[in-house]
Amino acid sequence: MTPYSLAFYVDVIATGTVLGVRPTSSPDHVTEALGPGFAENSFDDLTMCRDYGLAEFFWDRACADQPWSGHHFTLQVHRLAEGNRALAGETLRARYGRFAPRLRFGKLQHLLQRRGIPLLEIPELPANAPYYRTFWQPGSQAAVSVVGTYGEYTTPDKLRVGDVYSIQAPMTAEEVERRTWAPGAP
Template sequence: MTPHSLAFYVDVVTTGTVLGLRPTDSPDRVTEVLGTDFGENSFSDHSMWRDYGLAEFFWDRASADQPWSGHHFTLQVHRLAYRDRTLANETLRARYGRFAPRLRFDKLQRLLKRRGVPLLEIPEIPGNAPYYRTFWQPDSQVSVSVVATYGEYSTPDNLRVGDVNSIQSPTTAAEVEWRRSRAGR
Protein backbone atom coordinates (compact mmCIF):
# COMPACT_ATOMS: atom_id res chain seq x y z
CA MET A 1 0.00 0.00 0.00
CA THR A 2 1.30 3.43 -0.79
CA PRO A 3 2.19 5.60 2.20
CA HIS A 4 -0.19 8.24 0.84
CA SER A 5 -3.32 6.10 0.99
CA LEU A 6 -2.32 4.93 4.46
CA ALA A 7 -2.04 8.61 5.40
CA PHE A 8 -5.63 9.11 4.25
CA TYR A 9 -6.96 6.39 6.54
CA VAL A 10 -4.84 7.62 9.46
CA ASP A 11 -6.20 11.15 8.88
CA VAL A 12 -9.80 9.91 8.84
CA VAL A 13 -9.47 7.81 12.00
CA THR A 14 -7.55 10.54 13.82
CA THR A 15 -9.83 13.47 12.90
CA GLY A 16 -13.22 11.87 12.23
CA THR A 17 -13.34 13.75 8.92
CA VAL A 18 -12.80 13.12 5.20
CA LEU A 19 -10.70 15.98 3.80
CA GLY A 20 -12.08 18.08 6.66
CA LEU A 21 -15.70 17.06 5.97
CA ARG A 22 -17.55 16.17 9.15
CA PRO A 23 -20.43 13.69 9.25
CA THR A 24 -22.72 16.63 10.01
CA ASP A 25 -21.79 18.71 6.95
CA SER A 26 -24.50 19.59 4.43
CA PRO A 27 -24.82 18.02 0.98
CA ASP A 28 -23.67 21.31 -0.57
CA ARG A 29 -20.53 21.36 1.58
CA VAL A 30 -19.69 17.74 0.70
CA THR A 31 -20.16 18.51 -3.02
CA GLU A 32 -17.96 21.59 -2.66
CA VAL A 33 -15.09 19.42 -1.38
CA LEU A 34 -15.59 16.05 -3.13
CA GLY A 35 -17.14 17.27 -6.39
CA THR A 36 -20.19 16.47 -8.45
CA ASP A 37 -19.27 12.93 -9.52
CA PHE A 38 -21.55 10.94 -7.20
CA GLY A 39 -24.58 8.72 -7.22
CA GLU A 40 -27.48 10.05 -5.17
CA ASN A 41 -29.90 7.67 -3.47
CA SER A 42 -32.90 8.14 -1.21
CA PHE A 43 -35.40 6.02 0.65
CA SER A 44 -37.95 8.81 0.92
CA ASP A 45 -38.11 12.55 1.39
CA HIS A 46 -36.53 11.89 4.80
CA SER A 47 -33.21 10.19 4.01
CA MET A 48 -30.56 10.53 1.33
CA TRP A 49 -26.99 9.46 0.70
CA ARG A 50 -24.37 10.27 -1.87
CA ASP A 51 -22.03 7.60 -3.06
CA TYR A 52 -18.59 8.81 -4.14
CA GLY A 53 -17.26 5.27 -4.61
CA LEU A 54 -15.03 4.87 -1.56
CA ALA A 55 -16.83 7.48 0.54
CA GLU A 56 -20.56 7.67 1.22
CA PHE A 57 -22.25 10.53 3.10
CA PHE A 58 -25.73 10.19 4.66
CA TRP A 59 -28.34 12.79 5.63
CA ASP A 60 -31.85 12.82 7.05
CA ARG A 61 -34.58 15.37 7.76
CA ALA A 62 -37.92 15.49 9.53
CA SER A 63 -39.90 16.60 6.45
CA ALA A 64 -39.41 17.58 2.82
CA ASP A 65 -39.52 21.30 3.68
CA GLN A 66 -36.64 20.96 6.18
CA PRO A 67 -32.92 21.14 5.33
CA TRP A 68 -30.82 17.97 5.27
CA SER A 69 -28.97 17.15 8.47
CA GLY A 70 -25.72 15.18 8.22
CA HIS A 71 -26.00 11.76 9.87
CA HIS A 72 -22.76 9.83 9.13
CA PHE A 73 -20.20 8.87 6.56
CA THR A 74 -18.81 5.46 5.67
CA LEU A 75 -15.66 4.56 3.79
CA GLN A 76 -16.47 1.37 1.88
CA VAL A 77 -12.85 0.17 1.89
CA HIS A 78 -13.86 -3.32 0.72
CA ARG A 79 -14.86 -1.92 -2.67
CA LEU A 80 -11.21 -1.23 -3.52
CA ALA A 81 -10.58 -5.00 -3.59
CA TYR A 82 -12.34 -5.07 -6.97
CA ARG A 83 -9.34 -3.06 -8.25
CA ASP A 84 -11.40 -0.26 -9.76
CA ARG A 85 -9.01 2.65 -9.25
CA THR A 86 -11.79 5.18 -9.85
CA LEU A 87 -13.53 4.20 -6.58
CA ALA A 88 -11.20 6.59 -4.75
CA ASN A 89 -12.63 9.72 -6.32
CA GLU A 90 -10.48 12.22 -8.21
CA THR A 91 -10.28 14.62 -5.26
CA LEU A 92 -8.97 11.89 -2.94
CA ARG A 93 -6.48 10.63 -5.54
CA ALA A 94 -5.22 14.18 -6.18
CA ARG A 95 -4.48 14.57 -2.48
CA TYR A 96 -3.37 11.06 -1.47
CA GLY A 97 -2.31 9.31 -4.68
CA ARG A 98 -3.09 5.75 -5.66
CA PHE A 99 -5.16 3.59 -3.31
CA ALA A 100 -4.22 -0.04 -2.80
CA PRO A 101 -6.91 -2.72 -3.15
CA ARG A 102 -6.70 -3.72 0.54
CA LEU A 103 -6.07 -2.05 3.86
CA ARG A 104 -4.49 -4.32 6.46
CA PHE A 105 -5.81 -3.52 9.92
CA ASP A 106 -2.53 -4.34 11.68
CA LYS A 107 -0.70 -1.70 9.58
CA LEU A 108 -3.35 0.94 10.28
CA GLN A 109 -3.40 0.12 13.99
CA ARG A 110 0.41 0.24 14.22
CA LEU A 111 0.56 3.70 12.56
CA LEU A 112 -2.21 5.04 14.79
CA LYS A 113 -0.53 3.66 17.91
CA ARG A 114 2.72 5.45 16.98
CA ARG A 115 0.72 8.71 16.88
CA GLY A 116 -0.87 8.02 20.26
CA VAL A 117 -4.28 7.28 18.74
CA PRO A 118 -5.65 4.12 20.38
CA LEU A 119 -8.25 1.82 18.88
CA LEU A 120 -10.40 -0.06 21.39
CA GLU A 121 -12.22 -3.23 20.43
CA ILE A 122 -15.97 -2.97 20.98
CA PRO A 123 -18.70 -5.60 20.66
CA GLU A 124 -19.92 -6.29 17.16
CA ILE A 125 -23.42 -5.42 15.99
CA PRO A 126 -25.66 -8.48 16.36
CA GLY A 127 -25.60 -10.47 13.14
CA ASN A 128 -22.07 -9.39 12.16
CA ALA A 129 -20.27 -11.55 14.70
CA PRO A 130 -18.23 -13.71 14.34
CA TYR A 131 -17.43 -12.53 10.81
CA TYR A 132 -16.29 -9.02 11.76
CA ARG A 133 -14.57 -7.25 14.63
CA THR A 134 -15.03 -3.55 15.33
CA PHE A 135 -12.48 -1.14 16.76
CA TRP A 136 -13.32 2.36 18.01
CA GLN A 137 -11.38 5.58 18.39
CA PRO A 138 -13.16 7.45 21.22
CA ASP A 139 -11.85 10.98 20.55
CA SER A 140 -12.75 11.07 16.85
CA GLN A 141 -15.75 8.71 17.24
CA VAL A 142 -14.62 6.61 14.29
CA SER A 143 -15.15 2.86 14.07
CA VAL A 144 -13.20 0.42 11.92
CA SER A 145 -14.79 -2.87 10.81
CA VAL A 146 -12.31 -5.69 10.19
CA VAL A 147 -12.82 -9.12 8.61
CA ALA A 148 -12.47 -11.66 11.44
CA THR A 149 -13.33 -14.91 9.65
CA TYR A 150 -14.90 -16.05 6.42
CA GLY A 151 -18.63 -16.51 6.01
CA GLU A 152 -20.42 -17.63 2.88
CA TYR A 153 -22.79 -14.65 2.72
CA SER A 154 -21.20 -12.19 5.10
CA THR A 155 -17.65 -11.54 3.96
CA PRO A 156 -17.05 -9.31 0.90
CA ASP A 157 -15.30 -10.96 -2.03
CA ASN A 158 -11.58 -10.53 -2.39
CA LEU A 159 -10.93 -9.68 1.27
CA ARG A 160 -8.78 -11.65 3.67
CA VAL A 161 -9.00 -12.07 7.42
CA GLY A 162 -7.42 -8.94 8.90
CA ASP A 163 -8.47 -6.61 6.06
CA VAL A 164 -10.46 -3.49 6.86
CA ASN A 165 -13.99 -3.75 5.52
CA SER A 166 -15.21 -0.22 6.30
CA ILE A 167 -14.62 2.88 8.39
CA GLN A 168 -17.51 4.92 9.79
CA SER A 169 -18.10 8.14 11.70
CA PRO A 170 -19.62 8.87 14.09
CA THR A 171 -19.81 5.92 16.41
CA THR A 172 -20.83 7.65 19.60
CA ALA A 173 -20.04 6.69 23.18
CA ALA A 174 -23.77 6.01 23.63
CA GLU A 175 -23.71 3.48 20.79
CA VAL A 176 -20.62 1.81 22.25
CA GLU A 177 -22.36 1.53 25.63
CA TRP A 178 -25.45 0.08 23.94
CA ARG A 179 -23.28 -2.52 22.19
CA ARG A 180 -21.55 -3.37 25.47
CA SER A 181 -24.88 -3.75 27.31
CA ARG A 182 -26.21 -6.03 24.54
CA ALA A 183 -23.04 -8.11 24.75
CA GLY A 184 -23.32 -8.34 28.55
CA ARG A 185 -20.06 -6.53 29.21
Protein backbone atom coordinates in the same frame (compact mmCIF):
# COMPACT_ATOMS: atom_id res chain seq x y z
CA MET B 1 -0.15 0.54 -0.51
CA THR B 2 1.45 3.92 -0.85
CA PRO B 3 2.17 5.90 2.30
CA TYR B 4 -0.12 8.62 1.00
CA SER B 5 -3.24 6.46 0.84
CA LEU B 6 -2.41 5.10 4.30
CA ALA B 7 -2.20 8.73 5.41
CA PHE B 8 -5.77 9.21 4.18
CA TYR B 9 -7.10 6.45 6.41
CA VAL B 10 -5.04 7.67 9.38
CA ASP B 11 -6.39 11.21 8.85
CA VAL B 12 -9.99 9.98 8.72
CA ILE B 13 -9.67 7.96 11.92
CA ALA B 14 -7.71 10.66 13.74
CA THR B 15 -10.17 13.45 12.86
CA GLY B 16 -13.50 11.74 12.16
CA THR B 17 -13.63 13.70 8.89
CA VAL B 18 -13.01 13.14 5.17
CA LEU B 19 -10.88 15.97 3.79
CA GLY B 20 -12.10 18.05 6.71
CA VAL B 21 -15.76 17.29 5.99
CA ARG B 22 -17.66 16.20 9.09
CA PRO B 23 -20.49 13.66 9.19
CA THR B 24 -22.78 16.60 10.05
CA SER B 25 -21.72 18.71 7.04
CA SER B 26 -24.31 19.85 4.51
CA PRO B 27 -24.60 18.19 1.09
CA ASP B 28 -23.18 21.36 -0.51
CA HIS B 29 -20.13 21.32 1.76
CA VAL B 30 -19.47 17.65 0.94
CA THR B 31 -19.71 18.42 -2.79
CA GLU B 32 -17.29 21.36 -2.39
CA ALA B 33 -14.73 19.04 -0.81
CA LEU B 34 -15.22 15.82 -2.80
CA GLY B 35 -16.49 17.15 -6.11
CA PRO B 36 -19.57 16.54 -8.22
CA GLY B 37 -18.84 12.90 -9.10
CA PHE B 38 -21.44 11.09 -6.99
CA ALA B 39 -24.59 9.01 -7.27
CA GLU B 40 -27.46 10.26 -5.16
CA ASN B 41 -30.27 8.22 -3.64
CA SER B 42 -33.24 9.69 -1.76
CA PHE B 43 -35.82 7.71 0.16
CA ASP B 44 -39.23 9.27 0.88
CA ASP B 45 -37.59 12.74 0.66
CA LEU B 46 -36.50 12.17 4.29
CA THR B 47 -33.17 10.35 3.88
CA MET B 48 -30.46 10.84 1.29
CA CYS B 49 -27.15 9.21 0.45
CA ARG B 50 -24.42 10.51 -1.82
CA ASP B 51 -22.15 7.72 -2.98
CA TYR B 52 -18.67 8.76 -4.14
CA GLY B 53 -17.51 5.14 -4.61
CA LEU B 54 -15.23 4.78 -1.60
CA ALA B 55 -17.00 7.40 0.54
CA GLU B 56 -20.72 7.58 1.23
CA PHE B 57 -22.40 10.44 3.13
CA PHE B 58 -25.88 10.17 4.67
CA TRP B 59 -28.43 12.83 5.67
CA ASP B 60 -31.93 12.86 7.02
CA ARG B 61 -34.64 15.40 7.87
CA ALA B 62 -37.97 15.48 9.70
CA CYS B 63 -40.01 16.59 6.67
CA ALA B 64 -39.44 17.46 3.01
CA ASP B 65 -39.40 21.24 3.54
CA GLN B 66 -36.63 21.06 6.16
CA PRO B 67 -32.89 21.27 5.39
CA TRP B 68 -30.79 18.10 5.36
CA SER B 69 -29.03 17.15 8.58
CA GLY B 70 -25.81 15.15 8.27
CA HIS B 71 -26.05 11.73 9.89
CA HIS B 72 -22.83 9.78 9.15
CA PHE B 73 -20.32 8.78 6.53
CA THR B 74 -18.90 5.39 5.66
CA LEU B 75 -15.75 4.54 3.75
CA GLN B 76 -16.58 1.31 1.90
CA VAL B 77 -12.95 0.11 1.85
CA HIS B 78 -13.99 -3.41 0.77
CA ARG B 79 -15.12 -2.05 -2.61
CA LEU B 80 -11.50 -1.46 -3.61
CA ALA B 81 -10.95 -5.26 -3.53
CA GLU B 82 -13.24 -5.53 -6.56
CA GLY B 83 -10.33 -4.15 -8.61
CA ASN B 84 -11.72 -0.71 -9.47
CA ARG B 85 -9.22 1.64 -7.86
CA ALA B 86 -10.98 4.60 -9.48
CA LEU B 87 -13.58 4.17 -6.71
CA ALA B 88 -11.43 6.40 -4.54
CA GLY B 89 -12.48 9.30 -6.78
CA GLU B 90 -10.44 11.96 -8.50
CA THR B 91 -10.27 14.29 -5.52
CA LEU B 92 -8.92 11.66 -3.12
CA ARG B 93 -6.50 10.21 -5.69
CA ALA B 94 -5.18 13.69 -6.53
CA ARG B 95 -4.37 14.30 -2.88
CA TYR B 96 -3.38 10.82 -1.64
CA GLY B 97 -2.28 8.92 -4.74
CA ARG B 98 -3.08 5.34 -5.66
CA PHE B 99 -5.27 3.27 -3.35
CA ALA B 100 -4.44 -0.41 -2.91
CA PRO B 101 -7.20 -3.01 -3.15
CA ARG B 102 -6.81 -4.05 0.51
CA LEU B 103 -6.07 -2.23 3.76
CA ARG B 104 -4.41 -4.36 6.44
CA PHE B 105 -5.71 -3.47 9.89
CA GLY B 106 -2.42 -4.33 11.63
CA LYS B 107 -0.53 -1.81 9.52
CA LEU B 108 -3.17 0.88 10.06
CA GLN B 109 -3.30 0.24 13.81
CA HIS B 110 0.50 0.42 14.05
CA LEU B 111 0.56 3.83 12.33
CA LEU B 112 -2.22 5.13 14.58
CA GLN B 113 -0.43 3.89 17.72
CA ARG B 114 2.76 5.68 16.62
CA ARG B 115 0.72 8.89 16.47
CA GLY B 116 -0.77 8.22 19.91
CA ILE B 117 -4.23 7.44 18.54
CA PRO B 118 -5.66 4.37 20.27
CA LEU B 119 -8.27 2.03 18.83
CA LEU B 120 -10.37 0.13 21.35
CA GLU B 121 -12.04 -3.13 20.39
CA ILE B 122 -15.75 -3.04 21.12
CA PRO B 123 -18.39 -5.78 20.93
CA GLU B 124 -19.62 -6.58 17.45
CA LEU B 125 -23.32 -6.59 16.68
CA PRO B 126 -24.67 -10.14 17.07
CA ALA B 127 -25.69 -10.28 13.39
CA ASN B 128 -22.09 -9.54 12.32
CA ALA B 129 -20.18 -11.68 14.81
CA PRO B 130 -17.88 -13.57 14.32
CA TYR B 131 -17.39 -12.37 10.73
CA TYR B 132 -16.32 -8.86 11.73
CA ARG B 133 -14.55 -7.12 14.59
CA THR B 134 -15.05 -3.43 15.40
CA PHE B 135 -12.46 -0.99 16.74
CA TRP B 136 -13.36 2.49 17.97
CA GLN B 137 -11.43 5.74 18.32
CA PRO B 138 -13.14 7.63 21.19
CA GLY B 139 -11.79 11.10 20.34
CA SER B 140 -12.91 11.18 16.71
CA GLN B 141 -15.78 8.70 17.15
CA ALA B 142 -14.57 6.76 14.11
CA ALA B 143 -15.19 3.01 13.96
CA VAL B 144 -13.21 0.50 11.91
CA SER B 145 -14.82 -2.77 10.84
CA VAL B 146 -12.30 -5.57 10.26
CA VAL B 147 -12.79 -9.01 8.71
CA GLY B 148 -12.74 -11.48 11.62
CA THR B 149 -13.38 -14.71 9.73
CA TYR B 150 -14.64 -15.73 6.32
CA GLY B 151 -18.33 -15.52 5.57
CA GLU B 152 -20.76 -14.73 2.77
CA TYR B 153 -19.28 -11.29 2.00
CA THR B 154 -15.68 -11.98 2.96
CA THR B 155 -14.09 -14.62 0.80
CA PRO B 156 -10.33 -15.23 0.49
CA ASP B 157 -10.34 -14.16 -3.17
CA LYS B 158 -11.58 -10.68 -2.19
CA LEU B 159 -10.70 -9.90 1.41
CA ARG B 160 -8.54 -11.68 3.96
CA VAL B 161 -8.97 -12.02 7.70
CA GLY B 162 -7.46 -8.84 9.13
CA ASP B 163 -8.44 -6.60 6.19
CA VAL B 164 -10.40 -3.43 6.90
CA TYR B 165 -13.96 -3.76 5.61
CA SER B 166 -15.19 -0.21 6.31
CA ILE B 167 -14.66 2.92 8.38
CA GLN B 168 -17.60 4.90 9.74
CA ALA B 169 -18.12 8.08 11.73
CA PRO B 170 -19.57 8.92 14.06
CA MET B 171 -20.04 6.05 16.42
CA THR B 172 -21.03 7.73 19.65
CA ALA B 173 -20.07 6.68 23.15
CA GLU B 174 -23.76 5.86 23.69
CA GLU B 175 -23.69 3.38 20.80
CA VAL B 176 -20.54 1.79 22.20
CA GLU B 177 -22.22 1.51 25.60
CA ARG B 178 -25.35 -0.08 24.05
CA ARG B 179 -23.14 -2.66 22.34
CA THR B 180 -21.29 -3.35 25.57
CA TRP B 181 -24.47 -3.97 27.56
CA ALA B 182 -26.48 -5.69 24.83
CA PRO B 183 -27.58 -9.28 25.44
CA GLY B 184 -25.00 -11.65 24.01
CA ALA B 185 -22.21 -9.04 24.02
CA PRO B 186 -18.83 -10.48 24.94
